[in-house]
Amino acid sequence: MRLERWLYSVRLRFRALFCRDREEQEFDDELRDHIERQVQAGEARGLTPDQARRAALIAMGGVEQRKEEIRDVRRGRVTEELVQDVRYAIRTLGRSPGFAAVAVLTLALGIGANSAVFTVVNGVLLRPMPFPEPDRLFLVSLAPVDGPFRSGPVLTDRHYLEFRAQDRQFEQIATFSTSEPTLTGAGDPIRISDGTVTPEFFDVLRVQPQIGRGFQAGDGQPGTNPVVLLSDRIWRMRFNADPRALGTLVRLDGVAHEVIGVMPPGMTFPSDAQVWTPVVVRLDPHNSWMRPVVGRLRRGVSRREAQAELDVFARQPGRVSAQDRDVWRPAIVPLKELLIANVRSSLLIFTGAVGFVLLIACTNVAHLLLTRATGRRQEMAVRAALGAGRARLVRQLLTEGLMISLAGGAAGVVLAMAGVPALIALAPLGTFPRLEMIRIDGWVLAFTLVVSVLTGIGAGLVPALRATRQAVSDTLNQGGRSVAGGHERLRNALAVAEVALALILLTGAGLMLKSFLRLRAVDPGFTPDHAITLTVDLPNSAYGSAASMQTFHTALLGRLSVLPDVVAAGAVNWRPLGSALIRGDVVLEGDRKVPDGFLVDKPAVTPGYFRAMGIHLHSGRDFMESDGAAAPGVVIVSQSAGRALWPNEDPIGGRVSLQDDPTPADWLTVVGIVDDVKQQGLAKGADPAIYQPYRQVKGTFFLSHMTFAVRTTADPALLAPAMRAVLHDTDANLPAQSIATMPDLIAATTAEPRFQTRLLTVLAVLALTLAVLGMYGVLAYAVALRRREFGIRMALGAQSADVVDLVLRRTLALAGTGIVIGSGGAIALTRVLDQSGFLFDVRPTDPTTFALVALGVLVMAVVAGLIPARRARRLDPMVAMRAE
């Protein structure tokens, strides 16, 4: 019933605001009707018509006054005044379009940047996952959080089975991983992401296939027919969305799978999966799988209860060995973490950065409003004298601020609409998970509205309070002469705040820039120029033995090396800067000791690989075709491996084994030494490595994934089509997993820092520009206010240089204070950059960066101060004194 009343009163108010004429007419009619009746009644009592009318009017006590009272009652004073304020604000802003444009544009930049970043944050961090009741989905994890084997939230297969057997808090749990098989039998061969999941997986997520059936118990058991679920995208691309796709056979790495269902559009979890195959977790001695495990909590069970259960599980005897207990932690983690863990810290830092930009924009506008309000003290005083209370004046000025910030917000949304696609386009692929969720929606608009209102109040409140403080008392008496230095302290504080905020952002950007330059200058240990790579995966189904793989490699390599302009060709099983590698133990012959915890990379390479990749051979010899399976075992060590294993000795001739318990045949002789390579990325240290010739490697696991490197005298990118053709000639069923030039691969590893650096730099430059404009505004206004004073000084003999001095001294004082405060803030905040892993080889308090940024800000501030200073110098004392 309250609602009913409320709706009714809203309707009345609405009418009061927008149907004024009709309402007025009705007031009039109603009162007129009353008078007429009263007159009739009077006549009935025996009065003359004139007497009756007079009596009626007297009783009413003035029709116009009554109407005014009724208007007050009906419209409510606040609403009425708000409308007045808005109209007045629009009118006065319209009269100074320059001021309005600058203020709106400034806020549009600040608000737009915030809306754009919020759009991304909203899509990536805040929007729920596209599953029913996603807040009940959690990952179960018991894994090392530190040390060399540190991993994301996963369980070992053994823990998964044990936990599943005793767990009471989850409705169901499922484990999943991904692989990248080649899909054939449905158009051209293509490598796709395959979600390898236990049959309960889709029940846990509560996603059902749009056609066909999902997995059921028994799927994936050995001996059953292999089955596969397709994503909506693959179904549309490769089967034209034909329901008859059900029951057909497709091949994954050559193995036939029956299509049993198609998942709904948008379902691509995990890792952009395009197909899903069932897996049954079984333990055998070689099972060292660790995979994510997702579970749906029972209704009413909290995350904490699940965590408590897992804690108990982890403490049970035999679960985690005593030495692992320090770093293996049990954790119940929201499923979304899997997607956003990498991106969260960047997003939070950018949120902070755009927040700073908005603060500066807000400060600028506050100063503009203050200046404007000061200029309007006369008007305020007149209005106050005519009866407007201070609250009323404050409200009117605030309304002006709000009109500006709302207009700025509207323009900001437009900017964000253009900015978000640009932001996504600039970001390296894969930076933002859940791209499809990033869009401007109601939440973004609501966020923008709230930010706009807060900005309007933030920028408008202090000026409004200041401007109306003395309005009532004494401005009228001053005959319109503005007092020099009005609100000077407040203005100074605003300028200092702007400089400080901009300095913090610039320092952050400067550190990132320096870090990025250092990263780019890192010597990767190989020579990327003029090299191009081709990566191929050999499916076990077609290449069952090491020998058949080696035959393929030799054949492909032979064809690659005779392509035009090629000077060297070779292959490696795990290329530098790649995603995977094998590290392991090494044993030395005799009683030599390997340093504790010493692990080496163990790549297998073909002869010619070092030349093709441009890895410098220090001493000894390269591998040769004669280093075959029957020949004595040989290895080439990297410099750091040589130093660690044979300190102060020549490693060549040394004997090592890569097996734990070597037989005499397992001993390998060092024949060469090569440079260290940054195997895992430019920011990582160089791993020590021991290279083996690929013909002496026996396991197919070490040979199936091979990257061919080719060095050319021409532009390496031009070689790509020829390489693809050569691959097709060698085996028509093999897709190239990737073809990429080494410069591109290096660029890809630095793409993310480059993007972060670029974005932060853009924001910092924007902040600096706004701050310099703000500084200029404060100084220019101060000079304008003191024209009379300067005029008198010059008339009394001050040189124009003295006046310039005065202005510049003030500039330096303001900028200096801002720089000191800002540097303090920067020291506190740049630590966050370091902790988030944004900085490479640069300390967060790098003195050079701090000094350069401070100097740069100072120079910009002086530039901002010079213009008003020159204006002051050119003052004609006579004109200045007569002014106002």
Next chain:
Amino acid sequence: MSKPPDLVQGTLDLLILKILALEPLNGWAIGQRLTQVSGDVLQVSDGSLYPALHKLERAGWITAEWRPSENNRRAKFYSLTRPGRRHLEKESANWSRLSAAISSVVRLKEA
């Protein structure tokens, strides 16, 4: 123009609501009825009647509609809404309590 001195602040609202609880009336008739039923004790000035009516309308206790009246003119008729009726019941109860309390105080014998 002035209110009768004995019309306690806020009671005008109560009286209007009570009168409208009986039947929908126009503004003039409300004034007449008020004087009539109170035996001329309560006289509401025409000046304060209309602002009071509009205030009640805005509060949602009463609603108004334009209807042709007996002499073929258009007149604004007010009637009680459902929330208004509930409000009236509450206010009447309050009033009874208050007036009873005041009466008993007034009737106290001086010792």
